[in-house]
Each structure stands twice: as C-alpha cells, then as structure tokens.
Amino acid sequence: MEYETVMDMHEARRIAAEWAEHPDGVELYEFELGFVAQRIDIRPEQEQDLGAASAVIDRGSGALTLWPSLAAPLVADLYRTEMLAQHRFPEQTRAMLRLGGWRPGRDVSQVVRDWWGGGAGPAMPRAAAAVLGEFGGLRMRTLRLELVPQRTATAPPAVGDGDRVLIGRLGGDPLWLDPAGAVWRGESMAAAGFDELLVALCED
Structure with missing residues (x-):
C-alpha cells in the first residue's frame, strides 16, 4: 500500500499537540502508515485517566482518527488492518459486514x-x-x-x-x-x- 508522504515527524507532532491539549505533552510512535499519538501523563498511576484514547495521524493525508487505549504498536496494527479493509471493501459493504x-x-x-x-x-x-x-x-x-x-x-x-x-x-x-x-x-x-x-x- 503506497502513500504520498506529506507528513513528517515535526508536522505530526504539531497536529498531535493540538489534539492532546495536555500539559505534559504527547509522545509519537512512527510506523509506515503514520504516527500513533498518546498523551503523556506524569501523574501517579492512581490519578491517571482510565481508557484515555490514542490517536493515529495518517502519513498520507494528515487525518487524525481516535483509537483505543492500547500500546502504540498494537494501535498501529489495528490501523493497518483497518486500512486494508478500506481498500478491500467499499464503505457500504464494510458497514453491512x-x-x-x-x-x-x-x-x-x-x-x-x-x-x-x-x-x-x-x-x-x-x-x-x-x-x-x-x-x-x-x-x-x-x-x-x-x-x-x-x-x-x-x-x-x-x-x-x-x-x-x-x-x-x-x-x-x-x-x-x-x-x-x-x-x-x-x-x-x-x-x-x-x-x-x-x-x-x-x-x-
């Protein structure tokens, strides 16, 4: 699957920072289709938000989508699978399935x-x-x-x-x-x- 690369780490970090709105910032995990963004929370574990969402910034379009609170490599795997499905089936077919x-x-x-x-x-x-x-x-x-x-x-x-x-x-x-x-x-x-x-x- 080939994408025209329009996103680099600097631009992805800017988009992620706007999404995160978090005083401790955001960390990025880069993979071939884009970047997984996750908020950094330095508070004690018992004070951290449960189920905080991850985001993926698409490398080709810069579009940001929300994903579950999982380890970044797992989020990247979910994104790969979803992109394959989008190329495999039209939107209406995916919805029906x-x-x-x-x-x-x-x-x-x-x-x-x-x-x-x-x-x-x-x-x-x-x-x-x-x-x-x-x-x-x-x-x-x-x-x-x-x-x-x-x-x-x-x-x-x-x-x-x-x-x-x-x-x-x-x-x-x-x-x-x-x-x-x-x-x-x-x-x-x-x-x-x-x-x-x-x-x-x-x-x-």
Whole structure:
C-alpha cells in the first residue's frame, strides 16, 4: 500500500499537540502508515485517566482518527488492518459486514477447525478454510446470508461434487465454495470469489 508522504515527524507532532491539549505533552510512535499519538501523563498511576484514547495521524493525508487505549504498536496494527479493509471493501459493504458481526482482522479459524473435526480426517480445503476462518458463523439477516458453523448446528460439514464445501445458505439456497474459491448458489456460480459475492449483495 503506497502513500504520498506529506507528513513528517515535526508536522505530526504539531497536529498531535493540538489534539492532546495536555500539559505534559504527547509522545509519537512512527510506523509506515503514520504516527500513533498518546498523551503523556506524569501523574501517579492512581490519578491517571482510565481508557484515555490514542490517536493515529495518517502519513498520507494528515487525518487524525481516535483509537483505543492500547500500546502504540498494537494501535498501529489495528490501523493497518483497518486500512486494508478500506481498500478491500467499499464503505457500504464494510458497514453491512460490521452490522453482521464482522470486523477487520476477525479470526475464528480455531472454532472452524474444531467444527470440521479438530484435525481428524481430511483437512478442510484451503479456500474454504480462508473464508470460514474470517467469516464463519456470521448471520446477516438483511442479506439472508448465514455461514457455518452456527452454534445450533450439529450436522457434520458437507462436501459436494468436485470437493465443493457447503459454507452456508443464501436466501435458503445452499452456498458452496469450490477449491478455486468460486462461490456457487445451488448449482449456479454466484461469484468468482467470496469478497466479490459480499460486495454484490451489500451494494445491490
């Protein structure tokens, strides 16, 4: 991901100082996409504010956004993940996915592995493991989309012709993923990839 660099440490510190409005100042953590700004609080720990927000100043635009009170490298990781999601999905798609329980960096791969068999038997095809590891278990009522595994589901995972994996249902129709990553609604191809399907459903 490339940005036109318009921010340097000096300019980032000026923006951070305006945001901080704190007598003890602010410290910056620089990473490739920008700067994490956090207020410096020299008061005794018991007197410090709990949950004080961090800020990220984008290297390319100078835009300042608020983030949780975490260690600066963790905030930087959250920002990287969010920026990747913005390049991956349009805004409306991201909003719909968040309402359904998805978030950038979501990982339920261990749950999916346990549901598949916990290592016993054949491995889940790579394409299905990637999709379900991120989106497994989501139920998006607005889109009429439900992905396995659901908590109430007790049936073993289904594998169809050509090693297609049943990953859920869309509008009551079975939703399959083939080894190449294409999505099938019943016996008709619905999209060349799962991301493409999500965008088509959310932007329709």
